Structure formats: structure tokens, C-alpha cells
Amino acid sequence: MNLTDTSCSLTSAEYQYSFLPVVYILALVVGLPGNLAALFVFTFKITPRTAFSVFISNLALADILILCTLPFRIHYHLHRDNWVFGDVACRITGVLFYCNNYMSLCLMACICVDRYMATVHPHAYQRQRRPWRSLAVSVALWCVAGVAMLVFVVLGPLETNINQSGGRSCFENLSKHEWDTRAGMYNLLGLILFSLVPTVIILVCYPLAVKRISMIRTNTAQRALRVIYTILAITLLCFLPNHLVYLLHILQRTGVIKSCTTANRIFEARRVTMALVTLNTCLDPVLYYLTTGHFKWRLLKMTWLCGRVESSRDVSTIAVDREAEPVDI
Numbered sequence: 153m154n155l156t157d158t159s160c161s162l163t164s165a166e167y168q169y170s171f172l173p174v175v176y177i178l179a180l181v182v183g184l185p186g187n188l189a190a191l192f193v194f195t196f197k198i199t200p201r202t203a204f205s206v207f208i209s210n211l212a213l214a215d216i217l218i219l220c221t222l223p224f225r226i227h228y229h230l231h232r233d234n235w236v237f238g239d240v241a242c243r244i245t246g247v248l249f250y251c252n253n254y255m256s257l258c259l260m261a262c263i264c265v266d267r268y269m270a271t272v273h274p275h276a277y278q279r280q281r282r283p284w285r286s287l288a289v290s291v292a293l294w295c296v297a298g299v300a301m302l303v304f305v306v307l308g309p310l311e312t313n314i315n316q317s318g319g320r321s322c323f324e325n326l327s328k329h330e331w332d333t334r335a336g337m338y339n340l341l342g343l344i345l346f347s348l349v350p351t352v353i354i355l356v357c358y359p360l361a362v363k364r365i366s367m368i369r370t371n372t373a374q375r376a377l378r379v380i381y382t383i384l385a386i387t388l389l390c391f392l393p394n395h396l397v398y399l400l401h402i403l404q405r406t407g408v409i410k411s412c413t414t415a416n417r418i419f420e421a422r423r424v425t426m427a428l429v430t431l432n433t434c435l436d437p438v439l440y441y442l443t444t445g446h447f448k449w450r451l452l453k454m455t456w457l458c459g460r461v462e463s464s465r466d467v468s469t470i471a472v473d474r475e476a477e478p479v480d481i
Contacts, residue, residue, distance in 0.1 A: 211263070214435040219433055239309045312330070343402060365380070386439070397418060
């Protein structure tokens with residue numbers, strides 16, 4: 153959560169009032185059609201269901217929930233960080249936005265492990281791959297996220313301070329008491345369990361898969377390598393900067409970092425890194441297409457490129473090939 157230290161007078165980052173709305177509008181225009189199409193295709197058109205398709209469906213759902221909160225955030229930033237929708241709406245949209253960012257990263261880590269097993273341990277993967285396993289993992293993640301969101305919402309109104317522009321803040325500029333009693337614990341658990349751990353899994357599993365695939369001299373293997381490098385690049389671009397700034401933000405809120413100048417820099421950096429995390433919802437549809445080698449995903453390709461779903465004739469052209477091979481990503 154973007155929570156600033158009220159002991160410092162933070163300099164207003166003027167660029168945010170236009171920068172963040174532009175980023176969020178871009179995420180809506182590009183990400184929403186792609187994720188809706190992915191949810192439809194992987195949930196209703198791909199048979200038989202696989203562990204991979206279950207994780208992809210849930211990732212698309214998490215992205216859609218994030219995107220549904222963006223109109224509120226666009227209005228908030230366009231009106232110079234003045235929240236006018238009430239405290240309950242602030243809590244609900246806030247926890248949906250942040251918890252589903254965590255969900256997206258956790259599901260990406262699950263997909264990473266699934267692809268790692270298919271690549272590095274194909275025989276064990278063929279014996280153990282069952283849709284119900286990935287469904288159970290997905291349900292468990294949603295239950296954890298649901299409980300965390302519900303508890304945060306029912307704990308009552310957020311204690312905030314009036315921001316520099318005189319407006320009511322939402323999920324930022326929280327009081328010290330609010331941080332000590334509620335927000336601090338959520339931020340710390342979010343950073344360790346749902347940010348750093350999934351990122352480490354991704355950054356460890358995929359290089360190991362690269363080592364295995366590099367030994368295979370085929371066009372399919374080379375394509376798989378390009379896909380892995382793309383996924384790693386997006387993880388490093390969209391998520392890792394946010395984790396690092398997130399850590400600095402927690403250190404600043406807990407008093408380890410005391411400089412007000414540093415606090416201002418962290419505040420500004422949080423704006424940029426949260427925008428990068430949100431842009432991941434635009435890039436996920438690309439990954440759905442690039443990382444899928446076991447069927448021809450013509451429908452989603454046309455949806456993402458043209459912004460509309462092709463006619464039912466195109467739906468009928470989706471062909472399900474055989475299950476993933478050892479080098480399939």
C-alpha cells in the first residue's frame with residue numbers, strides 16, 4: 153500500500169495527476185479485452201482442462217478484478233488525490249487492487265512451477281498433472297486473499313490525514329496509529345509472503361528450465377527460450393522494482409529511514425512502480441499467447457490485436473493439440 157509518513161511534509165508529485173490516469177486508462181483499454189478473452193477461452197473453450205489452463209484462468213480473473221478498480225483510481229488522481237466515494241468504497245477497491253496484485257504474482261509463480269516441472273521433469277509431470285491439483289492451489293490462494301480482504305474491510309474506517317491538496321486520501325497518508333495497528337502487518341506479510349517469495353520462485357525456476365532447454369537443439373526449444381527470457385524480463389520490469397521500493401517504504405514507515413528528503417523520493421518512486429505493476433495486466437494477455445504451445449490461440453490473438461472477438465467462425469478454428477512436450481512453455 154502506498155502509505156506515506158505523516159511526520160514529513162511530502163512534496164506533491166505533480167506529474168502523478170496526469171501520469172497515473174494515462175497508465176490506468178491504457179491498462180483498461182488494452183488489458184481488459186485481452187483478459188476477458190483469456191478467461192473465456194481457457195475456461196470454456198479448452199478441453200480437456202489442464203493444470204496450466206486452470207492457472208491461466210485464475211490469473212486472468214485476478215487481472216480483471218484489478219482492472220475493475222481502475223476507474224475509481226483514475227477519478228481519484230484526476231481530482232488531485234481526492235477520494236469522493238466514501239470510506240467503504242475506498243477500503244473495498246483498495247484491498248481488491250492490492251490483494252489481486254499479490255494474487256497475480258502468486259499465480260504467475262504457480263504457472264512457473266508448472267512449466268518448470270513440464271520442462272525439467274517431464275516424466276514426473278505426466279504422472280502427476282491433474283487439473284484438480286491446480287484447482288485446489290488456486291482455491292487456497294483465493295481463500296487466503298478473501299480472508300485478508302474481508303478482515304481489512306470489517307476492521308472499520310481507515311484513519312487518514314488530509315493530503316497537501318486538501319483532499320481525502322485513500323489507501324495512502326495513513327496515520328501512525330493506523331499503520332501500527334493494521335496496515336503495517338499487512339504490508340510486511342504482503343512483502344515477504346506474496347511479493348518476494350513468488351518472485352524468487354520465478355527467478356530461480358525459469359533459469360533452471362533455460363539450462364535444461366539449452367541442451368536441446370530444436371526450433372521448439374529455441375522458441376521456448378525466447379518465451380522464458382520474455383517472462384523474466386517482464387518480471388524484472390513490472391514487479392522487482394516495486395518490491396525494492398516497497399521494502400524502502402516499509403523501512404521509512406517503521407522509522408529506520410528518517411530523512412524527509414528520502415521519504416519524498418520513496419513516495420515518488422512508489423507512484424512509478426505501482427504504475428509498472430498495473431501495466432502487467434496489459435502484458436499478461438501477450439504472455440498467454442506466447443507461453444501456450446499446446447493449442448492455436450487464434451481467438452485471443454485477434455481479440456488482443458483488434459480489440460474485438462472474431463465471429464463464431466474463428467472460434468471453431470481453435471484446435472487443441474496434444475499435451476505439452478518437455479520443452480513446451
